[in-house]
Amino acid sequence: MPLSANFSRIREAGIRMTAPVKAEDRSSFVFGDLTMIVRRWDAAPAAGNGTFVLVHGIGMSSRYFERLADELSHHGSVIAVDLPGFGSAPRPDRQLTIEAGAGLLAEFVRSEGLGDAVLVGHSMGTQFVVETAAVHPTLIRAIVLAGPVVDERAPLPWQQGMRLGRDMLRETPLANWIVATDYLRSGIRWYLTELPVMLGYRTEERLPLVSVPVLVLRGERDPIAPRGWSARLTRTALDGRLVEVPGAAHVVQHKKAHEVAQILVEFAAEIEATAPTSPSR
Numbered sequence: 001m002p003l004s005a006n007f008s009r010i011r012e013a014g015i016r017m018t019a020p021v022k023a024e025d026r027s028s029f030v031f032g033d034l035t036m037i038v039r040r041w042d043a044a045p046a047a048g049n050g051t052f053v054l055v056h057g058i059g060m061s062s063r064y065f066e067r068l069a070d071e072l073s074h075h076g077s078v079i080a081v082d083l084p085g086f087g088s089a090p091r092p093d094r095q096l097t098i099e100a101g102a103g104l105l106a107e108f109v110r111s112e113g114l115g116d117a118v119l120v121g122h123s124m125g126t127q128f129v130v131e132t133a134a135v136h137p138t139l140i141r142a143i144v145l146a147g148p149v150v151d152e153r154a155p156l157p158w159q160q161g162m163r164l165g166r167d168m169l170r171e172t173p174l175a176n177w178i179v180a181t182d183y184l185r186s187g188i189r190w191y192l193t194e195l196p197v198m199l200g201y202r203t204e205e206r207l208p209l210v211s212v213p214v215l216v217l218r219g220e221r222d223p224i225a226p227r228g229w230s231a232r233l234t235r236t237a238l239d240g241r242l243v244e245v246p247g248a249a250h251v252v253q254h255k256k257a258h259e260v261a262q263i264l265v266e267f268a269a270e271i272e273a274t275a276p277t278s279p280s281r
Contacts, residue, residue: 028089029081031107034100037062037082037089038108041073050076050141050268051114055105057123057149058198059183059191061087064175065122068253071261076268079114081105083128085190087182095193098201102131109139118268120144122253123224124198131201134209142213142271144264147222147250150199151229157195166223170249179251207236213271214240217263219248219256241267 025040039062052072054065062069062080069078083101085091105128109117117140121129126145133143154160168176183191207214214237218230227244234242243263248256 029104029108029111031104033094034084034092034096034104035090036084036104036108037087039069039080039082041069041078041080043073043075043077050272051117052076052078052264052268053105053109053114053117053119054078054080055119055121055125055128056081056083056086057121057125057147058194059086059186060123060179061182061185063087063182064178064251064254067257068260071257072264075261075265081108085194086186091190095197097197098127098131099135101128102135105129105132106136106139109136115139116141118142118144118264120146120264121148122146123149123250124194127198127201127203130203130206130210133212134206137211140212142215142267143210144215144217144267145203145233146217146253146260147219147225148203148216148230148233149224150201150203151224151226152204153229155199157199160199160224163223167250170221170223171251172255175251175254178254204233204236207233208238211238213267214238215263215267216240216242217252217260218242218244219250219252220244220246221249222252224250 027038029036029038054062054069056062056065061082065080069080072078082089084096084104105119119129119132119140121127121144126148129143130145133140150160154163216230216234218225218227230242234240245252245256245259253260
């Protein structure tokens with residue numbers, strides 16, 4: 001596909017970027033009883049006008065997106081969030097469902113006027129962005145599912161736990177440190193509160209309701225989002241494509257931030273070039 005061909009060209013060319021742009025702004029976004037922490041990376045002067053919104057997985061925070069955000073900021077505006085109960089965001093008094101989280105994201109995108117946004121979810125974050133796109137089809141430009149869950153062949157907690165254990169052996173020490181400390185920060189009680197939400201959401205059933213372009217992204221060594229599962233989601237999507245990143249496991253955006261950024265930029269450029277001429281969203 002064109003995206004894969006472009007990625008091969010980028011990788012072979014060895015394109016490098018200038019020094020990263022650091023996050024300069026952190027704020028809170030409140031919708032009802034839910035509070036989300038929002039971190040913004042301003043786009044470099046020569047960057048385009050697109051916006052990438054990064055949504056983390058269960059137990060995690062925006063911290064493991066920092067490398068990717070730095071790279072993407074050379075091409076557009078970048079926003080990374082801490083969902084309610086995770087990272088720096090206060091824990092709500094109720095379970096955060098996928099539907100509630102998607103509603104929170106949709107209200108944020110709407111209030112910010114981010115009609116050009118590409119929502120990038122990782123792990124459980126892919127469920128939030130799928131639901132956002134399914135319920136609000138005209139609100140965003142496209143979605144990216146990085147390391148999507150939950151593989152229908154391993155729907156039980158112990159099966160996911162075994163896959164997580166295998167993945168830890170394939171990640172870098174720094175990636176494992178970020179994951180472990182974020183898990184501790186969110187707390188075991190909140191993790192166990194959210195685990196049934198993740199395991200109960202049927203990504204493969206909701207994805208056909210998404211009308212915007214979908215990119216499924218995985219590290220070639222990812223045991224949590226294996227190739228067969230990722231390929232199935234790609235076929236399920238109305239407008240889907242699959243890209244694998246060599247040498248990466250589940251936390252692909254941390255270990256291979258430069259490569260992932262290039263893939264996302266090429267994806268955004270591809271959908272922009274093929275989009276029908278129409279009024280702005």
